[in-house]
Structure formats: structure tokens, C-alpha cells
Amino acid sequence: MMTAEPRVPRRPMRSHARRNYEHLLAQARAAFAEQGINASLEDIARAAGVGIGTLYRHFPTRQALLEVLLHDSFNDLETQARNLIKADPPGEALASWLRILAAHAATYRGLAEALMSTLRDERSALYASCQALHAAGDQLLARAQEAGEARADLDSWELFTLANAMAWASEQRPGTADHTDRFLSLLYEGLRPGMSHTISP
Amino acid sequence: MMTAEPRVPRRPMRSHARRNYEHLLAQARAAFAEQGINASLEDIARAAGVGIGTLYRHFPTRQALLEVLLHDSFNDLETQARNLIKADPPGEALASWLRILAAHAATYRGLAEALMSTLRDERSALYASCQALHAAGDQLLARAQEAGEARADLDSWELFTLANAMAWASEQRPGTADHTDRFLSLLYEGLRPGMSHTISP
DNA sequence: ACCTGAACACCGTTCAAGT
DNA sequence: ACCTGAACACCGTTCAAGT
Numbered sequence: 066m067m068t069a070e071p072r073v074p075r076r077p078m079r080s081h082a083r084r085n086y087e088h089l090l091a092q093a094r095a096a097f098a099e100q101g102i103n104a105s106l107e108d109i110a111r112a113a114g115v116g117i118g119t120l121y122r123h124f125p126t127r128q129a130l131l132e133v134l135l136h137d138s139f140n141d142l143e144t145q146a147r148n149l150i151k152a153d154p155p156g157e158a159l160a161s162w163l164r165i166l167a168a169h170a171a172t173y174r175g176l177a178e179a180l181m182s183t184l185r186d187e188r189s190a191l192y193a194s195c196q197a198l199h200a201a202g203d204q205l206l207a208r209a210q211e212a213g214e215a216r217a218d219l220d221s222w223e224l225f226t227l228a229n230a231m232a233w234a235s236e237q238r239p240g241t242a243d244h245t246d247r248f249l250s251l252l253y254e255g256l257r258p259g260m261s262h263t264i265s266p
Numbered sequence: 267m268m269t270a271e272p273r274v275p276r277r278p279m280r281s282h283a284r285r286n287y288e289h290l291l292a293q294a295r296a297a298f299a300e301q302g303i304n305a306s307l308e309d310i311a312r313a314a315g316v317g318i319g320t321l322y323r324h325f326p327t328r329q330a331l332l333e334v335l336l337h338d339s340f341n342d343l344e345t346q347a348r349n350l351i352k353a354d355p356p357g358e359a360l361a362s363w364l365r366i367l368a369a370h371a372a373t374y375r376g377l378a379e380a381l382m383s384t385l386r387d388e389r390s391a392l393y394a395s396c397q398a399l400h401a402a403g404d405q406l407l408a409r410a411q412e413a414g415e416a417r418a419d420l421d422s423w424e425l426f427t428l429a430n431a432m433a434w435a436s437e438q439r440p441g442t443a444d445h446t447d448r449f450l451s452l453l454y455e456g457l458r459p460g461m462s463h464t465i466s467p
Numbered sequence: 468a469c470c471t472g473a474a475c476a477c478c479g480t481t482c483a484a485g486t
Numbered sequence: 487a488c489c490t491g492a493a494c495a496c497c498g499t500t501c502a503a504g505t
Contacts, residue, residue: 214458238386
């Protein structure tokens with residue numbers, strides 16, 4: 066008589082687990098988009114049709130869930146940064162990077178804040194990605210400064226913080242169109258009238 | 267025989283209640299300064315030496331507590347706004363106002379966020395004060411715009427939001443000196459090099 | 468009148484039991 | 487191996503009882 070198949074991988078079970086995983090991600094994405102990054106995990110599990118324990122099994126922390134959710138965007142961002150390093154003029158490349166960074170931080174309410182606090186916590190699941198974005202900005206800034214197209218006294222932490230601050234600002238009037246680009250251009254050009262308003266002697 | 271003094275105000279009791287009130291305020295101020303606006307109310311009550319119920323009796327909501335705590339600063343701000351309306355040049359008056367507003371929002375961690383969300387909620391205890399600040403900025407902005415010293419396309423909501431965003435930004439690196447003024451000057455002047463860097467044709 | 472703290476409510480997290 | 491949900495922990499809020 067044969068023993069019960071103890072070593073045969075239970076394929077159906079695995080694929081079922083995979084499905085739970087995908088459902089959880091989809092529901093998390095929807096919930097984060099709607100209610101921000103601190104949406105209830107219990108609600109997400111319920112919407113995905115699994116127990117709360119299953120959510121925790123797949124994603125031991127909220128950050129871990131967020132990390133998976135943002136993984137693709139982070140890859141995109143890194144590719145774009147690499148391209149911008151070669152793009153001209155350097156000042157415009159930097160401006161584009163700021164816009165890309167801020168738009169990303171504005172994806173979910175609360176994300177800008179989370180990215181900033183991640184930068185302070187090496188153990189965070191998002192730390193490496195966040196650090197990489199920060200470093201990319203550093204290079205773009207240095208190049209723009211060498212070309213005389215960005216203030217010489219700026220540093221990359223300020224730049225990263227300001228991009229996130231503009232995303233934060235655009236969260237502050239929900240229900241309206243996204244203001245991130247508008248705030249960025251105010252930041253980039255300053256609040257004083259431009260040179261077109263200035264009458265030269 | 268005289269009846270027991272039913273109508274005599276029980277002064278000692280009242281002054282004791284008054285003391286509790288003052289202790290609560292002092293401890294709340296300390297806790298908010300240290301841990302931000304969402305510090306535990308239970309801890310504040312304990313530090314003040316009263317039961318949690320006493321805290322709730324005096325301050326039915328966290329916002330009510332915050333409102334009393336900020337009452338004097340709000341008065342100061344309104345006075346300063348009135349003076350700035352008469353100050354010259356209008357562009358500098360506006361810049362000063364932004365600095366004052368942002369410095370206030372940077373008093374406690376989380377305050378900038380609270381002020382912004384207050385502006386959306388008419389029922390909030392802070393709503394009137396917040397609205398007044400917003401209105402003061404409106405006047406200062408209009409005057410600076412008429413003098414050609416502020417971008418013509420700015421509106422006062424953007425201005426208020428940006429001042430708070432700079433306070434938010436300066437919360438993002440705790441343990442260092444306050445960066446609010448630095449961020450404000452970057453915002454005001456823009457990230458591009460100033461005219462001193464520009465070579466005219 | 469004022470204060471207290473146990474009780475309640477809510478939500479995030481863990482883990483023993485089940486398949 | 488994977489899932490479940492009751493149990494636990496935590497913290498903010500209320501309210502019956504006490505002075």
C-alpha cells in the first residue's frame with residue numbers, strides 16, 4: 066500500500082495562497098488610495114476575503130505591505146533618475162526630478178510623511194529605496210549647481226524634504242485637483258515676481 | 267438657627283479646581299513640546315496629578331485643550347498682522363508675515379497639520395482663529411501684489427498652505443536646529459540662482 | 468461642584484487550534 | 487503549509503459613584 070503523498074507539493078494550496086496575497090495587495094492599494102496610508106488593516110483583510118492573520122502572515126508590518134505596493138514605482142523612479150542624469154539642460158533635469166519625486170510622494174495621503182520618517186530609520190523596509198532616491202537627487206543637484214542652474218547653497222536633504230513638503234501641501238485640500246505641480250513651480254521660481262516683471266535700469 | 271451656607275460660593279474648592287486647570291495646561295504644554303500634538307492625554311493627566319476624567323471635564327476634546335494653549339499666541343499673531351498691514355515695503359511685510367506664521371506652526375510637532383485640517387472644519391475649536399490668520403495673509407498678499415512685490419497669480423490659500431508646509435518640512439529632521447527660516451527663504455527666493463548669478467546680455 | 472478610576476469601545480497584533 | 491478568529495494589549499473616552 067502506498068503512503069499518503071507527503072512530499073508532493075500541494076500546488077492548489079500554494080496558488081490559493083498566492084491569490085490571497087494578490088487580493089490583499091489589490092485591496093490595500095484601493096484602501097490606501099481612498100483613505101491614505103493609515104487605512105485599517107482589518108478592513109483590507111475583510112475586503113480581500115481573508116482573516117486578519119493571513120494579512121499579517123504575508124505582510125508582517127504596514128511598512129512591509131507598503132514596500133511591496135511601491136516596489137514597481139521605486140524601480141520606475143530609479144530608471145528615470147538614471148536617464149535624467151544624462152539629460153540637458155541640468156537645471157531642467159533637476160526640475161523634472163523634483164516633479165517626479167513629488168508626484169510619487171503624492172500617490173497616497175500620508176506617504177510624504179512616511180517617506181521622510183523612513184529616511185530616519187535604517188531598519189525600515191523602505192529605507193534602501195528611500196535612500197536611493199535621495200542619492201539620485203544628490204547627483205542631479207550637484208550637476209545643476211555646477212552648471213549654475215541651481216542655488217549653490219542647496220543640499221540634497223533640503224531638496225528631498227521640499228519635494229515631499231510640496232506633496233504634503235497638495236494633500237491639504239482634498240477633493241480638488243492635484244496641486245503638486247503648481248506648488249513645485251512656486252517653490253522653484255520663488256514667490257516674488259519673475260524677471261519679466263522687473264524693469265531693468 | 268442659621269441654615270448651612272448653601273449660597274456661599276465655596277472659594278477653596280473653586281481655587282482648587284482652578285489649580286488643576288492650570289496644572290493640566292502646564293503639563294499639556296510640556297508634553298506637546300516634547301512629543302508633539304498627539305501626546306497621550308492620560309500621561310498629561312497623570313503628570314498634572316489629576317484623574318483622566320478631570321482633564322476631560324476641563325477640556326472635552328484635544329482641540330479644546332490646544333485652543334486654550336494657543337490662545338495667547340493667536341492674539342499675538344493678530345496684533346502683528348495688524349501692524350504689518352501698515353508696514354513698508356509691502357513685499358517685506360508679507361515675507362515677515364510668512365515667517366511669523368510658519369514659526370507659529372512649528373511650535374509643536376503636528377501643529378501645521380492640525381491647523382490645515384482645522385481650516386476645513388468649521389466646527390473645530392480653532393476654526394475662527396485659523397480663519398483670521400488666513401484672512402490677515404489675504405490682505406498682506408493683496409497689498410504686496412499691488413506693489414508688484416509678490417507674484418500676481420498667488421492666492422492666500424496657497425500662501426497659508428506653503429507657510430505651514432515649511433513648518434512641516436522643518437519638523438522632518440528632529441534633534442537639529444529649527445530650519446523653518448531657511449526653508450522659507452528658499453521658498454521665497456526660489457531654488458534657481460538669484461539675479462546676482464545671472465549674467466545680463 | 469468637582470474629582471476619580473473602573474468600565475467601555477476601538478483597533479492593531481499575536482497565537483493556539485484547525486484544515 | 488496555510489488560514490482563522492478569539493484573545494490580548496493598548497489607549498482614548500465616558501459615566502456611575504464618591505467627596
